[in-house]
Amino acid sequence: MKSLTSTSTSAKADVSGIFSAVSDADASGARVQIGVADRIFALGVRIRHQITLSSSDPSNTSKSFIEMHRLACLPISDDKAHSNDVEKSKVAISYLRAFCHNQLHAYPFSQVPLAYIRGFVNACVLSALFRLEYVLLKQPKEVGEKFPADAVVSDLDTALIVGGPAVSDDLRKLVNELFIILKDVKIDDRQSQRKLASKFLCPPGLKEKILARYIIDSRFAVPSIDSAENLEGQLQKTSMVSSIEGLSKQDPQTSLRPVYIPGLARSWPASQKWNDSEYLLAVTNNGMRVVPVEIGSSYVSDSWGQKLCKFGDLLQEWLSPLDGSSTGRPVSYMAQHDLLKQIAPLRSDIAIPDIIYSTPSFTYNPDEPITINAWIGPSGTISPLHTDPHNNILTQVVGFKYVRLYPPTITGYSMYPRSEDGFDMSNTSEVELELGCYGALFGDGNSFDDIGSVPSESEMSPGVGAESQETPTFSDQLAAIRSRMREKREYRDQYGDFCWDHGYYECILKPGDALFIPGGWWHYVRSLSNSFSVNFWFGATLKPTTTS
16 A cells, blocks of 8 residues: 555645635535534544544554544544644544545546545545534634535535445445534525526426427337326327236346336325425535536537536526526536435435336346436436446436437347447447437427428528528528438438437336336437436346347
8 A cells, every 4th residue: 555655745735725614715604503513513423433443444454544544533622632633633634535535546446445435535524524613613602603514515425426335324324414414504695595497397387398399209119018197198109018017027038128117206205396496405405415417418428527516506507497597508417326325315205116126037136236326407418329237217207308229239230339449438329319310309390300391481480681680581491401401311321230210119208207228228318308317227137139
């Protein structure tokens, strides 16, 4: 193990940065009741005890690493006899955080030794405690004392996000207790009251508009478990799987098939709660909780990136319906994140679908954990055509999504798996469907869903005179249509062996509905509105089969 002293310069430089939140300039305007302060100090004792126990195994770490943890866990006290402990703890937390941060970037993340990940997690949690206790001890009897609530929440969420499954259940429970205590902190109105443009994440009454605009070809609709409601719509008009038992009897020798499951999540509390933007703010500590966000409509786009973002900012600036401030902003997508484990109250709003346990024994292994991911984003976010190694139940809680699926292999055709230097991207196709497929689902206007027709002049908006530069003329619009169609034909020619117009299933997921996606099947997902989805990965990949 690399010596801790090798990071002394960077750690010293980082000390003031890590703890700058205790200054007045960084105070968030939070006000602490005396009873809340007592609860914080009591919980701090338990957190330090847990970290000390988990970091004291000499078989996993060096003696210097254990000693750094011991110093970082020194309690904060206003006793003059222990005044030196405050400075020792402050410096040790900074060294520990800086050292482990460097180690996280010294390896591919999947190869970072577990001790360094946990060390970084411990340092972030201890940093949050230090911020709180240091300020509270400065003037412990003043009810109006301010402290850095935003910075504390950021430290704790950084620990949970970076640590992921490396965060022990015991430490996670203690961190969640601290978040609950922080909810009792009274926030200065000037700092905390967010004005959302809408109460709803996705406006009610959107179903009719979505189904009228985006038409599914009944020849390619995903087979559906029968339901009275499902038969009323135009979405699923193919052969039906009569029941969940029908799904469970699919033949493993011919591979599982996708199945549309209407109403699977309609009874979840989440079906009502998660479309309420005020509820989402409440469970995220007034929107202060921090989540990982992807920037860009798709992870294969050149402009794609990642950052950490306050959930309230995400909701207010990008997800809030009718929020004009989102105009021109890059698309942000909280994708494939275990949000329900990070923000515990959300987990109680859903239930693991019974259908997972009803599927054939070869698809579900009780010894393997079920992975739950959350996906939140605005209209237009895309998961490009890709395949996953596990079976999947994609559940739409809020909003609408379009899904297209292809079997693992199709005789005579290619899925064009990507080959990137230094990265294994073979589970993702080079084909970007929106660049080669026609219709409103792929960016074309309603009038052009039938690509063989050209709209009449009365269907177009004519120009209003030479003085107007905003409304395009009929000729301009027609030229744009022809240009777009030409570009799509040229794109198709680049991938001539791809199944553009056959060999696939498709569906539109409505709120409360779900889709069973077998492991190994290629799928493309596009949000048609503001959307909140949850997916469940389970089971092992079946041997791919060939579909003619």
